[in-house]
Amino acid sequence: xxxxxxxxxxxxxxxxxxxxxxxxxxxxxxxxxxxxxxxxxxxxxxxxxxxxxxxxxxxxxxxxxxxxxxxxxxxxxxxxxxxxxxxxxxxxxxxxxxxxxxxxxxxxxxxxxxxxxxxxxxxxxxxxxxxxxxxxxxxxxxxxxxxxxxxxxxxxxxxxxxxxxxxxxxxxxxxxxxxxxxxxxxxxxxxxxxxxxxxxxxxxxxxxxxxxxxxxxxxxxxxxxxxxxxxxxxxxxxxxxxxxxxxxxxxxxxxxxxxxxxxxxxxxxxxxxxxxxxxxxxxxxxxxxxxxxxxxxxxxxxxxxxxxxxxxxxxxxxxxxxxxxxxxxxxxxxxxxxxxxxxxxxxxxxxxxxxxxxxxxxxxxxxxxxxxxxxxxxxxxxxxxxxxxxxxxxxxxxxxxxxxxxxxxxxxxxxxxxxxxxxxxxxxxxxxxxxxxxxxxxxxxxxxxxxxxxxxxxxxxxxxxxxxxxxxxxxxxxxxxxxxxxxxxxxxxxxxxxxxxxxxxxxxxxxxxxxxxxxxxxxxxxxxxxxxxxxxxxxxxxxxxxxxxxxxxxxxxxxxxxxxxxxxxxxxxxxxxxxxxxxxxxxxxxxxxxxxxxxxxxxxxxxxxxxxxxxxxxxxxxxxxxxxxxxxxxxxxxxxxxxxxxxxxxxxx
Amino acid sequence: xxxxxxxxxxxxxxxxxxxxxxxxxxxxxxxxxxxxxxxxxxxxxxxxxxxxxxxxxxxxxxxxxxxxxxxxxxxxxxxxxxxxxxxxxxxxxxxxxxxxxxxxxxxxxxxxxxxxxxxxxxxxxxxxxxxxxxxxxxxxxxxxxxxxxxxxxxxxxxxxxxxxxxxxxxxxxxxxxxxxxxxxxxxxxxxxxxxxxxxxxxxxxxxxxxxxxxxxxxxxxxxxxxxxxxxxxxxxxxxxxxxxxxxxxxxxxxxxxxxxxxxxxxxxxxxxxxxxxxxxxxx
Numbered sequence: 001x002x003x004x005x006x007x008x009x010x011x012x013x014x015x016x017x018x019x020x021x022x023x024x025x026x027x028x029x030x031x032x033x034x035x036x037x038x039x040x041x042x043x044x045x046x047x048x049x050x051x052x053x054x055x056x057x058x059x060x061x062x063x064x065x066x067x068x069x070x071x072x073x074x075x076x077x078x079x080x081x082x083x084x085x086x087x088x089x090x091x092x093x094x095x096x097x098x099x100x101x102x103x104x105x106x107x108x109x110x111x112x113x114x115x116x117x118x119x120x121x122x123x124x125x126x127x128x129x130x131x132x133x134x135x136x137x138x139x140x141x142x143x144x145x146x147x148x149x150x151x152x153x154x155x156x157x158x159x160x161x162x163x164x165x166x167x168x169x170x171x172x173x174x175x176x177x178x179x180x181x182x183x184x185x186x187x188x189x190x191x192x193x194x195x196x197x198x199x200x201x202x203x204x205x206x207x208x209x210x211x212x213x214x215x216x217x218x219x220x221x222x223x224x225x226x227x228x229x230x231x232x233x234x235x236x237x238x239x240x241x242x243x244x245x246x247x248x249x250x251x252x253x254x255x256x257x258x259x260x261x262x263x264x265x266x267x268x269x270x271x272x273x274x275x276x277x278x279x280x281x282x283x284x285x286x287x288x289x290x291x292x293x294x295x296x297x298x299x300x301x302x303x304x305x306x307x308x309x310x311x312x313x314x315x316x317x318x319x320x321x322x323x324x325x326x327x328x329x330x331x332x333x334x335x336x337x338x339x340x341x342x343x344x345x346x347x348x349x350x351x352x353x354x355x356x357x358x359x360x361x362x363x364x365x366x367x368x369x370x371x372x373x374x375x376x377x378x379x380x381x382x383x384x385x386x387x388x389x390x391x392x393x394x395x396x397x398x399x400x401x402x403x404x405x406x407x408x409x410x411x412x413x414x415x416x417x418x419x420x421x422x423x424x425x426x427x428x429x430x431x432x433x434x435x436x437x438x439x440x441x442x443x444x445x446x447x448x449x450x451x452x453x454x455x456x457x458x459x460x461x462x463x464x465x466x467x468x469x470x471x472x473x474x475x476x477x478x479x480x481x482x483x484x485x486x487x488x489x490x491x492x493x494x495x496x497x498x499x500x501x502x503x504x505x506x507x508x509x510x511x512x513x514x515x516x517x518x519x520x521x522x523x524x525x526x527x528x529x530x531x532x533x534x535x536x537x538x539x540x541x542x543x544x545x546x547x548x549x550x551x552x553x554x555x556x557x558x559x560x561x562x563x564x565x566x567x568x569x570x571x572x573x574x575x576x577x578x579x580x581x582x583x584x585x586x587x588x589x590x591x592x593x594x595x596x597x598x599x600x601x602x603x604x605x606x607x608x609x610x611x612x613x614x615x616x617x618x619x620x621x622x623x624x625x626x627x628x629x630x631x632x633x634x635x636x637x638x639x640x641x642x643x644x645x646x647x648x649x650x651x652x653x
Numbered sequence: 654x655x656x657x658x659x660x661x662x663x664x665x666x667x668x669x670x671x672x673x674x675x676x677x678x679x680x681x682x683x684x685x686x687x688x689x690x691x692x693x694x695x696x697x698x699x700x701x702x703x704x705x706x707x708x709x710x711x712x713x714x715x716x717x718x719x720x721x722x723x724x725x726x727x728x729x730x731x732x733x734x735x736x737x738x739x740x741x742x743x744x745x746x747x748x749x750x751x752x753x754x755x756x757x758x759x760x761x762x763x764x765x766x767x768x769x770x771x772x773x774x775x776x777x778x779x780x781x782x783x784x785x786x787x788x789x790x791x792x793x794x795x796x797x798x799x800x801x802x803x804x805x806x807x808x809x810x811x812x813x814x815x816x817x818x819x820x821x822x823x824x825x826x827x828x829x830x831x832x833x834x835x836x837x838x839x840x841x842x843x844x845x846x847x848x849x850x851x852x853x854x855x856x857x858x859x860x861x862x863x864x865x866x867x868x869x870x871x872x873x874x875x876x877x878x879x880x881x882x883x884x885x886x887x888x889x890x891x892x893x894x895x896x897x898x899x900x901x902x903x904x905x906x907x908x909x910x911x912x913x914x915x916x917x918x919x920x921x922x923x924x925x926x927x928x929x930x931x932x933x934x935x936x
Binding site (some may be wrong): 347350351354355358359362365366369370373374376377381382383385386389390393397400450453454456457460464468469471472474475476479480483486487490491494495498501502505506509513515 | 853856857860863864866867868870871874875878879881882883885886887889890893894895896897898899901902903905906908909912913916917920921923924
């Protein structure tokens with residue numbers, strides 16, 4: 001065992017370690033086009049909504065309340081998406097910087113989606129709803145909207161966040177990342193559960209957060225039913241689905257389908273993907289263009305906006321907005337709110353409803369101005385410019401790391417080749433090698449060791465590039481967050497003060513101009529098909545029981561619950577109606593004629609994973625497929641007669 | 654003098670489709686102006702010709718010395734005739750009884766309808782006068798529209814949706830509806846439906862008018878608040894953005910570059926040291 005052997009053993013050991021440890025470094029690649037771009041078709045918006053109803057609200061995490069920061073960082077480190085991460089092995093300061101930058105980027109990229117959606121829809125039909133992540137009354141994370149955007153009826157809400165895996169060491173790997181030219185969107189699209197009963201309103205969600213988004217939807221349904229049981233409509237805006245994921249809310253199973261697949265009444269699962277924005281577009285962003293170049297547009301936003309248009313076109317917008325509308329109207333006219341669910345052609349109702357719509361339209365326009373100014377302040381302001389600077393700087397960092405990774409890969413390859421060659425040389429030595437040969441072998445081993453060491457070094461450098469950037473950029477991140485909060489706060493404060501003022505004036509105008517309603521909505525008993533008076537009816541009542549149009553809610557002892565929209569007589573569904581049944585295993589809906597509380601005749605049945613079917617029912621029992629051409633009665637088709645609100649015997653067949 | 658000329662001018666202008674004759678006529682609309690109309694040939698039948706004499710006769714009873722007054726009366730006549738279906742006109746013919754002719758000045762007719770004594774004492778006369786106006790509007794709609802358009806073209810300040818005219822018309826229609834009720838039309842099996850439909854249409858018209866006022870108030874409020882909000886937010890955005898220090902990010906990036914350079918040097922040293930140590934035999 002001379003010097004040569006000793007050197008060989010050391011080198012082989014080092015080489016073995018280095019080859020194993022460094023492996024083949026990845027270069028942080030992403031897909032150039034998101035799955036939403038590939039599967040989207042350019043569609044024109046084919047639906048219309050009445051005044052005061054907005055098509056889409058874009059919700060995103062905009063700020064973390066100081067009291068919730070620790071809980072947010074902790075949850076961000078624990079509820080990791082796209083890989084495994086041990087907090088004990090990571091750098092907490094870096095993780096916090098990534099968590100902060102995630103909020104900042106979500107703020108910025110949500111605006112790209114807003115811009116694309118707004119371009120495809122009529123004016124004032126897209127609103128921004130920034131959320132603050134805070135601690136709820138139970139001490140757990142939650143989020144609340146910072147504006148009133150969600151107080152108006154809408155067809156869909158879109159949650160957007162851009163995600164980054166909480167470990168900079170994995171930055172070059174396959175883990176999700178939003179840094180430089182890479183973006184990992186987390187999205188959900190939902191409508192009101194009345195328009196998509198089998199999925200409880202959830203229409204599309206990023207796969208990793210889908211179960212908790214479904215759980216969040218179920219919670220919203222439960223809250224809505226509970227509130228209606230108290231005689232009101234107003235529910236709080238649900239927390240962001242990303243926050244529901246972070247806090248580890250109870251997940252819920254739901255029928256899903258991959259993007260582009262045809263499976264009715266199911267939730268589209270959007271795969272987790274790391275999208276690589278166009279480098280040329282990224283490079284062309286400059287101070288002067290004010291954000292006119294949007295690299296996310298061609299990679300994601302445009303396609304996602306098309307997906308949302310398609311979703312809206314396939315959504316029953318009346319059912320989607322009816323509860324939101326009743327809730328908004330209840331702010332200034334409780335006696336009208338429940339009547340709007342089904343509607344009427346009564347002159348007094350029509351007159352009053354028209355006023356209510358105009359009032360909501362005024363609020364809609366007002367909130368739309370706020371969204372536009374929020375966009376302007378963030379995207380076109382200094383903050384937007386700085387985010388673009390940041391993206392460019394990050395891109396340079398990423399490119400540097402990619403370069404180092406390529407060098408590392410070359411060094412690794414050299415080390416492996418050298419090891420093979422050295423191994424061959426040593427294998428052939430029989431003790432008779434000349435001095436020159438021994439020197440050559442020694443040099444070869446030396447070069448191999450050097451290549452391995454170099455690979456190690458490059459890897460360290462690569463990590464340092466990312467870590468150093470994140471460490472140094474923390475003050476800039478903090479400043480941007482402050483500005484962001486100020487912009488939203490300013491919008492919120494100014495809008496809130498003026499909004500309350502406007503609302504009071506609108507209320508006065510409304511009160512001064514109203515004629516009385518012949519029939520008003522109140523709260524009374526509702527029984528479904530059993531004899532006991534267990535439920536709550538909001539609508540037209542007589543003798544303490546449902547008698548006319550409205551909504552009935554009841555909860556059964558087995559944990560299931562039923563909500564019914566339509567006509568009732570003596571406390572029971574009677575006539576055209578829409579009934580949604582929620583069970584612990586899922587929800588389904590029936591629309592058609594009801595007699596004495598039971599489905600009776602041709603009914604449209606909507607169940608998860610199945611196409612809507614028209615089935616025949618008798619006394620609440622399904623007796624087979626309805627004959628071809630059967631007409632399904634609907635409470636929402638207002639081919640109604642004057643006096644229909646209080647029609648005591650509608651539908652007595 | 655100007656108003657007189659205008660009225661005459663308006664009359665001349667409206668007669669484009671109406672005064673269909675078989676020869677070229679010259680209408681003097683002012684001492685210094687002459688307008689020529691090329692009229693239809695002998696074989697042409699003008700659409701409005703059968704009512705021509707009747708319409709011209711009644712229109713001559715409209716105010717002709719004031720553009721605004723003339724316009725208001727024509728618009729009032731149009732509004733009064735709203736929702737008068739053929740069935741309703743039959744009801745008016747059945748219950749109306751008034752001594753009114755083509756030569757009765759319009760002002761006299763309207764004053765009679767609005768007269769509270771007459772309304773109380775002789776509702777059938779009120780119905781008769783209203784019938785007279787509605788018949789006139791029905792038969793002479795082309796002439797009336799021509800007059801309204803011409804007067805609007807002459808005076809841009811005249812508005813189509815004049816709330817005062819609409820309010821007056823609704824008042825007169827309400828008088829008619831009440832009069833029909835008083836004479837028992839609402840209980841007449843033949844005419845009750847038409848009379849009740851008409852009464853319902855008055856509610857709808859009233860609703861629409863009130864809604865227009867409401868919309869106008871809301872529009873005003875909306876504009877005021879939106880403009881105010883937009884201005885406030887724009888100013889606020891500017892102030893906040895001005896406070897932002899773009900240097901911070903630039904400094905951070907430079908710092909990051911410096912740190913990376915230092916890290917590179919450190920790694921280079923570490924690599925050399927490792928290599929020397931290995932090749933040097935482990936020390």
